[in-house]
Amino acid sequence: MTKRHIFFLGAAALGLSTVAPGASAQDGAIDKRVERLEKEMRAVQRSVFPGGSPAFFEGEIAPDNVAGERVRSNAPVIDLTARVDALEAQLQTLTGQTEQNAFQLRELEKQFAAYKAEMDRRLTSATATPASLEPAPAAVEPAPLVKPAATATTARATPAKKPASTASTSATKPDASRLAMVKKVEIPATGNEVDDGYTYGYRLWEAKLYPEAQAQLKTVVSKWPSHRLASFAQNLLGRAYLDEGKPSLAAVAFYNNYKDRPSGARAPHSLMFMGVALDKLGRKADACKAFRELDEVYGDKAPQDVRSDAAAAKAKAGC
Template structure:
């Protein structure tokens, strides 16, 4: 064998052995680094699951148990949230408020009933004695000097005397009343008022009062309501019933001071007080009339106003 050839072969084998010997430590080192990286990744994931627990699916419970050597995990426990507690407290407050509101309404109703009883005990309310037994509410009259409430209608007119037993109208009167035709137009309210006016104009004052009472009760918002209340008062006044007439005059004036017959009612209220010999309140009504309706006092109702002024002496 050629000595040179043998030497080269030996040299190549030595180099291969050397290379093999050097590659083993390198491979082992690479495996160790990879294991360390995997272990670090697992620890980071476990840390994420510990720091960010939740039920949204993004994270899971940590693989490492909070209790050593148990091999189990501890699930979070549910508790009442702050929002739930606030809602419960709001429900309780709402229920308490409802109870308090109901109690306040009961107290207000009790006070109202007591006030009505006191008013009845002090003087009672004046009611026009009509066939339907209805009457306007208690009214007040305003003094022109200070524009303050002076008195109420029960003190102004007193209590109505006991009603006398009514006797039926005669056949002649019934026939005369039936002879007065009732209008039949598209305005039922105006028909009722016009029929009452015809009865009053014919001198059938009780029948007119009954008809006009029905009108003012059934059509309180009608354009003729100011005429109706005023004429109802006049029907009583012309029938010699000043005490029953006064509340209607006062109601018509105070319900709508700009009404078509509000000024007339105030002047007729003074007339009713004159007939009741209540000079003080007659003067109050006349002074209120001249102050509120100066155009009527010097115009359409000038003569009526002067006639009432001549009947009383006002300071």
């Protein structure tokens, strides 16, 4: 072996001895890096899969931090649970309110049924003339205008028929001056028999020709009892009796209008004037009953003039 060969082998051995420690140090650094990466990966896996099996993930995170990790990961579920609880509470509140509304509606229906039954009872009881509203015997109209020859016939007739006999007596022996007054009253001729009949009766009453007005108005009521003007005619008949100074007959006429036509246009007026007529007869208790009936049956539905007149009449009667 030459000297040159020996030098080359020595240089190679020296190079190997120099490289071996460097490679060993490099391998140790790589191991540490791999170990650190593995630890970081396990930490990432615990964040993605909280509570994972220890067989796969080592417990490098402290127990007190695990709960926090779980709370953060379960936050959406907790929020959904809270929202469901809130919805259930609102549903319970709405259900309670619905039950309360249904109960109140049933109570209102019961009250309305009781009110309707009471109104039906009052209207039914009004169909029969109460004894308290019958004309007092002492207040029956005397017959000073009836001729002596007709006294027996008048005595047998009812109070409602006395004006008819009076009118017939007046027609038998009319007074010239009164005939002249009647002729001055224009007889309407519009072609509507009902309207013309009532209008003529009204004009006679307005001219203070009360007996003639009474006869005309009674004709209208008897011929057309179901016509809308029958309520007007019967009420005006009572007014004619009242203005003539016959409150007993007026009370009967007013009561018949209220009884036969409770929904008529002049039913509230008749009920109010009936109280006025009873007060004139000295029957204040019955007059107050009539005024109370007016308030209970019609109330605010009665025309304003009727309510105003009734208030004045009640004050006068001391009701």
